[in-house]
Amino acid sequence: xxxxxxxxxxxxxxxxxxxxxxxxxxxxxxxxxxxxxxxxxxxxxxxxxxxxxxxxxxxxxxxxxxxxxxxxxxxxxxxxxxxxxxxxxxxxxxxxxxxxxxxxxxxxxxxxxxxxxxxxxxxxxxxxxxxxxxxxxxxxxxxxxxxxxxxxxxxxxxxxxxxxxxxxxxxxxxxxxxxxxxxxxxxxxxxxxxxxxxxx
Numbered sequence: 121x122x123x124x125x126x127x128x129x130x131x132x133x134x135x136x137x138x139x140x141x142x143x144x145x146x147x148x149x150x151x152x153x154x155x156x157x158x159x160x161x162x163x164x165x166x167x168x169x170x171x172x173x174x175x176x177x178x179x180x181x182x183x184x185x186x187x188x189x190x191x192x193x194x195x196x197x198x199x200x201x202x203x204x205x206x207x208x209x210x211x212x213x214x215x216x217x218x219x220x221x222x223x224x225x226x227x228x229x230x231x232x233x234x235x236x237x238x239x240x241x242x243x244x245x246x247x248x249x250x251x252x253x254x255x256x257x258x259x260x261x262x263x264x265x266x267x268x269x270x271x272x273x274x275x276x277x278x279x280x281x282x283x284x285x286x287x288x289x290x291x292x293x294x295x296x297x298x299x300x301x302x303x304x305x306x307x308x309x310x311x312x313x314x315x316x317x318x319x320x
Contacts, residue, residue: 130180130187131259132213133158133301134204136222136245138279139194145281147265148197151221151245153290154263154297155192158183161298164190169210176203184302189213198244201252208253218258220249221301225274227264229286230293232300234313235260242274259304263297 135155136148143149159166159179166177178191189211193203208218216236226241227233237257240246250256268277282290296319303312 130189130211130213131217131219131305132189132191132204132207132211133183133219133221134176134191134193134200134207134249136197136200136220137192138197143279146279147282148223148278150223150263150265150294150297151261152192153294154221154261154301155190157294157298158301159190161302162188162190164188166190166192168194176207178207184305186305188305198248200245201248201250204249205252215253215255215258218249218253219261219301219304220246220258221261221263221297222246223265223278224262225265225267225278227262227266229264229266230289230296231264232293232297232316233262233264234300234304234309234316235262236309259309261297261301261304263293 135151137143137152138146138149162181162183164179164181166179168174169178175195176191176193178189180189189207191207193200195203208215222243222245236259240250268274300312300316303315
């Protein structure tokens with residue numbers, strides 16, 4: 121059976137982060153940074169909805185020729201699942217039509233990986249989404265931030281801003297992750313993996 125592609129309907133692409141200016145430059149917010157880049161590319165304006173959608177900034181349009189809903193939860197990371205569930209329900213989308221863009225400790229900084237399903241690796245945003253959707257079988261754009269140096273606690277590391285050295289490469293990383301998300305939309309998972317993984 122051929123792999124299903126997004127051309128059959130809109131996908132919900134969610135960029136994870138914490139709300140507010142104090143968190144904006146954190147490593148944990150790189151998913152939200154990529155989401156903003158995708159919105160800019162697509163000319164999609166993100167705004168707060170009503171009711172179930174009120175806990176996310178979201179907008180609809182076309183990205184890489186495909187219909188998409190782009191969203192950034194307004195809740196804290198560990199409560200991301202509620203807004204995601206609300207958006208899936210509102211747009212009548214199954215969880216397999218969900219793409220989550222998030223930071224990933226287990227991937228070196230500046231690398232991007234794509235996958236469907238698997239564990240959450242201690243990521244509170246993914247854990248919340250899995251709990252709210254009842255499945256791990258959603259697509260992920262995993263943006264590498266690397267492991268903390270020395271004995272630094274991982275929870276502290278992700279809530280720190282990118283280092284000066286990292287910031288010099290951050291725009292490129294965000295662009296690479298956005299490119300990976302677009303490749304996923306156009307080519308499907310396996311072909312996008314073959315394109316993206318050797319490159320980063």
